[in-house]
Amino acid sequence: MPLVCPECSSASLTVAASLELPPDSRSDEITLQIVRCSECRFSAAAVYQESRRGALDSESVDHAGYRMPARELRALRRLMRSCPEPRNAYCDCEAHRRLGVQDAAGRWIGMRDLPHEGVFHIEWRR
Numbered sequence: 001m002p003l004v005c006p007e008c009s010s011a012s013l014t015v016a017a018s019l020e021l022p023p024d025s026r027s028d029e030i031t032l033q034i035v036r037c038s039e040c041r042f043s044a045a046a047v048y049q050e051s052r053r054g055a056l057d058s059e060s061v062d063h064a065g066y067r068m069p070a071r072e073l074r075a076l077r078r079l080m081r082s083c084p085e086p087r088n089a090y091c092d093c094e095a096h097r098r099l100g101v102q103d104a105a106g107r108w109i110g111m112r113d114l115p116h117e118g119v120f121h122i123e124w125r126r
Contacts, residue, residue, distance in 0.1 A: 004123040005037035006065065011125040012039040015046075019080045019099060020089040025106035027051045030089075032099055034077050035065060035122070044068060045076060046122060047110060063124075066116040076114065 002011035017034040024030065026049075033046040045066040068076065080086065083095040090096075101109050 001124040001126055003035065004125050005040060005042055006120045006122075007042040008037060008040040010037065010039040013037050013042075013122070016043070017077055017080050017086075019083055019086045019095060021096070021100040021108065022089045022102075024102055024108040027108070030108055032080065034073065034080065043073060044120075045073060045111065045114070045116065063122040065120045065122050066111050066114070067118045067120070068114070068116045072115050 003013035003015075004011055005013040013035050014037075015033050016036040019032045021030040021032060029048070029050040031048040033048060034043065035046045036043040045068050047062075047064050047066070049062045051060045079095045079098065083091055083093045085091040085093070086095075089100075101113075103109055
């Protein structure tokens, strides 16, 4: 399913880079992403989290975008791309160590330490 750009509303938002992170006390899957619109050139960081805990046929998905200053977004993308195994949540590279930090309760700290200028919900168009 295509992703909808929050700037131009086209279904042209794609994942340009991604880094799988270890599950935490809340989510079974955590993926840090860089998303980019092919129409208006908008780009941002994004976090996809999925939990399959609870009832056998239930799942919870949260896909949020984070507007970041261009310089910070480029630095994040470079760090993510430095990982030799971006699909391995348990990779021990610098990118995974810096971006996969969890608190004392086993919860991923997310975008807390990365500068961002606002959060938006990522919509999927069917």
